[in-house]
Amino acid sequence: MPTRIGFIGLGRMGLPMSRRLLAAGFDLMVHNRSQGKVQEIAREGAHPAQSIAEITQASDILMACLPDIATVEELFLGKGGIIDNAKPGQILVDHSTVGVKTSKACAEAAGKKRALFLDAPISGGTERATDGTLTIMAGGPQAAYDQALPVFEAMGATVRHIGPTGTGTTVKLVNQHLVCIHMLAAAEAMLLGAKSGADPEQVFEVVNSGWGQSFMLNRNAPVMIDRDFEGIRTQIRVFLKDLGLVHELSQELGVPTPGADLARQLLTKSVDQGLGDLDGAAIVLPLEVEAGFQIKRKAE
Numbered sequence: 370m371p372t373r374i375g376f377i378g379l380g381r382m383g384l385p386m387s388r389r390l391l392a393a394g395f396d397l398m399v400h401n402r403s404q405g406k407v408q409e410i411a412r413e414g415a416h417p418a419q420s421i422a423e424i425t426q427a428s429d430i431l432m433a434c435l436p437d438i439a440t441v442e443e444l445f446l447g448k449g450g451i452i453d454n455a456k457p458g459q460i461l462v463d464h465s466t467v468g469v470k471t472s473k474a475c476a477e478a479a480g481k482k483r484a485l486f487l488d489a490p491i492s493g494g495t496e497r498a499t500d501g502t503l504t505i506m507a508g509g510p511q512a513a514y515d516q517a518l519p520v521f522e523a524m525g526a527t528v529r530h531i532g533p534t535g536t537g538t539t540v541k542l543v544n545q546h547l548v549c550i551h552m553l554a555a556a557e558a559m560l561l562g563a564k565s566g567a568d569p570e571q572v573f574e575v576v577n578s579g580w581g582q583s584f585m586l587n588r589n590a591p592v593m594i595d596r597d598f599e600g601i602r603t604q605i606r607v608f609l610k611d612l613g614l615v616h617e618l619s620q621e622l623g624v625p626t627p628g629a630d631l632a633r634q635l636l637t638k639s640v641d642q643g644l645g646d647l648d649g650a651a652i653v654l655p656l657e658v659e660a661g662f663q664i665k666r667k668a669e
Contacts (some may be wrong), residue, residue: 375428383434393523425454451590457483485513490541508537553583556653591649606645
């Protein structure tokens with residue numbers, strides 16, 4: 370077991386992931402811009418770090434789970450950041466959802482310091498982060514993955530080394546491509562069924578037991594029926610950011626993605642209407658306005 374693990378970013382995913390590392394017995398140091406989360410997990414046994422330099426220099430394996438590309442590039446590549454303070458042989462891991470270009474830039478910069486970089490995005494949401502059953506897809510050197518594997522297994526149930534640098538990020542974008550298309554399909558289907566006069570709960574139950582089932586239907590239909598769009602899980606703006614990365618990759622590779630393009634258009638419309646901070650299931654709201662009908666539970 371490595372001497373010390375560092376974890377930067379104690380957001381809705383990073384905090385439960387860090388707790389899984391503590392539960393597995395790792396010696397954990399943490400850092401976060403807002404100190405409330407640091408103090409919270411410090412009471413549970415983590416060591417608080419006062420700076421990026423401190424946590425980087427103290428860690429054998431340093432992990433980060435950050436909200437956007439700008440933050441990843443600032444903390445990994447910026448002056449006085451993670452790579453500036455990296456040590457030879459150290460393993461640096463980015464669990465964030467970014468573009469392939471960002472992952473490759475981080476790996477190249479880390480290599481100049483003789484450190485090893487893994488792009489290792491995650492999937493599964495806060496529930497699976499809490500119970501340690503995340504999916505973790507890693508790209509980068511095999512030797513770095515092998516050393517980090519016990520740490521990943523403390524947080525994930527499906528952990529895979531995909532291939533060289535950038536392949537972990539690519540697989541995460543493929544995942545988000547499907548997530549967003551399925552999210553739009555679930556919204557369209559639930560609205561179509563409900564406006565036809567069918568009980569939306571019956572629509573969900575029956576379709577979800579047939580070939581029309583999907584994880585996103587199972588996740589989003591109850592949210593749409595209960596109108597629980599502010600019970601935040603993952604916001605529309607996050608899905609839109611991810612589809613922007615999918616579009617960037619598809620353009621680079623010359624692969625048409627008409628389904629993702631349609632989902633991106635509707636997500637953009639949702640953000641333009643001020644819905645960006647609502648849960649992704651709220652993608653149904655602009656459709657409801659056009660249909661002149663709202664999905665809701667049948668009266669008892």
